Amino acid sequence: MTDADSSGPQNQRPDRFLVFSASLRDDSLNGRLSRLAAATIEANGGMVELRGMRDFDGPSYDADVQAEEGFPSGAESLRDSLQQSDAFVISSPEYNFSIPGALKNSIDWVSRFSPQPLNEKHGLLMSASPSMAGGNRGLWALRVPFEHLGARLYPDMFSLAQAHQAFDAEGRIASPQLQARFESNVVNFMDQVEASKHYPCIKRAWVEYLGEDPDPAFDRVE
Ligand SMILES: Cc1cc2nc3c(=O)[nH]c(=O)nc-3n(C[C@H](O)[C@H](O)[C@H](O)COP(=O)(O)O)c2cc1C
Numbered sequence: 001m002t003d004a005d006s007s008g009p010q011n012q013r014p015d016r017f018l019v020f021s022a023s024l025r026d027d028s029l030n031g032r033l034s035r036l037a038a039a040t041i042e043a044n045g046g047m048v049e050l051r052g053m054r055d056f057d058g059p060s061y062d063a064d065v066q067a068e069e070g071f072p073s074g075a076e077s078l079r080d081s082l083q084q085s086d087a088f089v090i091s092s093p094e095y096n097f098s099i100p101g102a103l104k105n106s107i108d109w110v111s112r113f114s115p116q117p118l119n120e121k122h123g124l125l126m127s128a129s130p131s132m133a134g135g136n137r138g139l140w141a142l143r144v145p146f147e148h149l150g151a152r153l154y155p156d157m158f159s160l161a162q163a164h165q166a167f168d169a170e171g172r173i174a175s176p177q178l179q180a181r182f183e184s185n186v187v188n189f190m191d192q193v194e195a196s197k198h199y200p201c202i203k204r205a206w207v208e209y210l211g212e213d214p215d216p217a218f219d220r221v222e
Pocket of ligand 1 (some may be wrong): 024130
């Protein structure tokens with residue numbers, strides 16, 4: 001076998017996934033779902049960095065603080081973890097039909113790094129809630145800043161309804177049908193990450209705000 005023959009994806013390092021729950025609390029339902037996602041990724045050959053929102057949390061974004069003190073350590077940690085990963089998976093609570101403030105604040109901080117680490121990064125969004133909607137409305141709100149920042153969000157999202165009674169003793173989803181759907185959502189996302197990484201067809205994209213003339217004063221996603 002030549003060197004060229006051995007360069008297929010089966011001979012490269014596994015794809016790396018940053019997985020974290022966007023809840024700050026210890027007994028988080030989203031923490032449980034993020035651990036199940038991490039286990040599913042590892043069972044299917046991926047490498048996982050499992051983190052929690054406390055690792056990335058920090059003071060409210062303030063441009064004066066950024067100018068005088070630089071970035072808080074939580075924002076630097078999230079930037080580093082994103083840069084070291086091929087893709088991310090977030091399990092986020094829904095707060096008042098929308099994004100938890102701590103997660104939005106972290107997104108705002110990392111959006112100020114250059115290069116901006118969410119650009120062209122693949123992402124899968126999931127949620128868990130005691131409600132019947134499973135936090136799904138919050139995920140639609142969460143897509144907006146991520147898509148603006150150039151993240152390649154997977155179209156399918158997983159929302160676990162009545163999550164306070166949905167897990168079994170092993171941390172899996174008790175309903176076999178829902179567990180199977182969860183696994184296929186995660187594995188299909190992994191397939192897309194692998195295809196994009198190893199068989200890229202679009203090398204670069206240039207995105208700028210529609211209707212604005214190019215000007216250094218405008219923020220861009222490059
Ligand atoms: C400020 C606040 C707002 C909430 N708003 C919603 C909501 O809009 N929809 C929903 O399904 N649950 C809502 N909840 C309930 C959360 O889904 C529930 O607390 C859940 O357990 C939070 O996720 P965690 O367990 O991962 O911390 C809200 C909770 C809080 C504290």
